[in-house]
Amino acid sequence: MAGRVSSLSPPVSPGVLSAGPSMASVPDGSLSGGPSLTDSTGYVGPPRCEYCERVFFTSDYPEEEEPPIKCTACLTADFCDKKCMNRAWDLHRPQCKITQAKNAKNKARKLQEERLRKQLNAEQKAQAAAAAAAEEADSYALKAVKRYDAMEERDEVKRYFAAPFLQLKEAVGKDDAAAQYVFAMRLYEGRGGVKQSFRQAALWFRISAMAGFTTAMGALGTCYLAGHGVDQSDEEGVRWYRLAAEAGQPAAQFALADCLEKGRGVPEADPVYAQALYELAASNGNEDALNLLNYRRHIAKEIAAAEAEAERRMTPIQKQQRDYLKWLAKPLADLMRASLDGDAAAQCVMGYKCAMGKAGGEKVPEKEKAVIDENDFAGAQKRREEEEAEKKNKDGKPDYKAAAIWYQRSAAQGFALAQGAMGCFLFDGRGVAKKSRIEGLKYYKMAAEQGLPDACYCVGDSFEFGRGCLVNVSDAIVWYRKAIELGNCTRSKEALDRLGLSYDGEKERIESEQKAAKDAADAIQRARMAAAAAVADAKRKLALKQIKFGGVEKKE
Helix, strand or coil: CHHHHHHHCCCCCHHHHCCCCCCCCCCCCCCCCCCCCCCCCCCCCCCEECCCCCECCCCCCCCCCCCCEECCCCCCCEECCHHHHHHCHHHHHHHHHHHHHHHHHHHHHHHHHHHHHHHHHHHHHHHHHHHHHHHHHHHHHHHCCCCCCHHHHHHHHHHHHCCCHHHHHHHHHCCCHHHHHHHHHHHHHCCCCCCCCHHHHHHHHHHHHHCCCHHHHHHHHHHHHHCCCCCCCHHHHHHHHHHHHHCCCHHHHHHHHHHHHHCCCCCCCCHHHHHHHHHHHHHCCCHHHHHHHHHHHHHHHHHHHHHHHHHHHCCHHHHHHHHHHHHHCCCHHHHHHHHHHCCHHHHHHHHHHHHHCCCCCCCCCHHHHHHHHHCCCCCHHHHHHHHHHCCCCCCCCCCHHHHHHHHHHHHCCCCHHHHHHHHHHHHHCCCCCCCCHHHHHHHHHHHHHCCCHHHHHHHHHHHHHCCCCCCCHHHHHHHHHHHHHHCCCHHHHHHHHHCCCCHHHHHHHHHHHHHHHHHHHHHHHHHHHHHHHHHHHHHHHHHHHHHHCCCCCCCC
């Protein structure tokens, strides 16, 4: 032991070694509360520092001092503190690596043993479950010699439902499946002179189900799903529901459809098969399925009516915005395909993606470019040559030329959002052959006439400052007011304030006009109601006269 210690200890001065007693300086039996450092059993003794050979937890060890620390790599060697650990590292490194390798090997062996143990347990459980399922299936196949249909089971249940307990007990003793089911129901509900017991009820449900009683199969499936009297198992409950549903039990068909729809007891939900089972159960007379289907049809009609009403009330701009948002969430491949097919909303979104550098290098095909450039502005030929020479944009930079082509194609179909964007491109000279505020104002006007609020503001701004037209403040005020009515209030308010007009007064004027229109509509409605009431009163008086004079009106 001393030789091993001296081989790990670095050559230090005597002053360093005096900090703690050496292994050789500690006599046998001098350690308090423990055996010697090395005895016949292989006990190594208290921990000691691998560098300065200080022994811990002895009579010379002060209680207020900190305990030794372990090597953070091998977790076996002890040191006084980090200083001793760092000083002894060069000598401790070879043994540390050997210990680490042993620890890693032992850990891998333990993990392998644990994995094999878990795998063996899982295989044993699976084999046991498969054997139990096969045994139960064989038992069911042997005992289900009689197949009841729904009407027969209903009549059998009615016959025993109100029967006295003694009569029911006698039928149960004769292995009557219907009587066993009714007896199980009494145990399940705690009525008919028996005490409630889910465990006994599940047992009798199973006995009746083994005899081929499909209603009992469905009841047993309910017990498994709820965990009443048996261990809760969605898979087992669905299995019994499926057996009963295949035998033609309407209630089980409805319950199985509910499980399939919610994904309970099955690997994944199957709403299509669930809907088919709902319809099958409804056709077989299940009231729950009928009520559910009627409710869903009613809700579907209400939703369709609400969507139709919302569609009817939507303005053309709102419909365009809805289509724009729909295509904005679509994949780029679908968007490109729809754009080439001529969808105006898709073309507008494609223009936006090109302008923002999100088109992924997609370009307008040369045939499409040629068609667009035929009706383009001056310099179309030059721009077409530049686009043919330009490489596809793959680095995510904006492609304003492609964006302008898509915007122009969409604007030609009357898409207001694309018309407004095209006006911006022409005003700024982005993606077009020549900057033209006159042409840009034309696009702004086309979008504003369709009710685009931002386009109305841009038209007003153009008239106010003479951009693309002569200065016309009165027309600018008209377009600003229209922008306010359509929802662009902030910038239009600032514009009216700039022109010396009160935004609050403008708002009051709009509200007064709307109130006057509403009052006029109410007056017309009241007049129509009064006229209808007068006509009804005249008809009533005429009918009274005819009744009074025997069906012949009296002549004055």
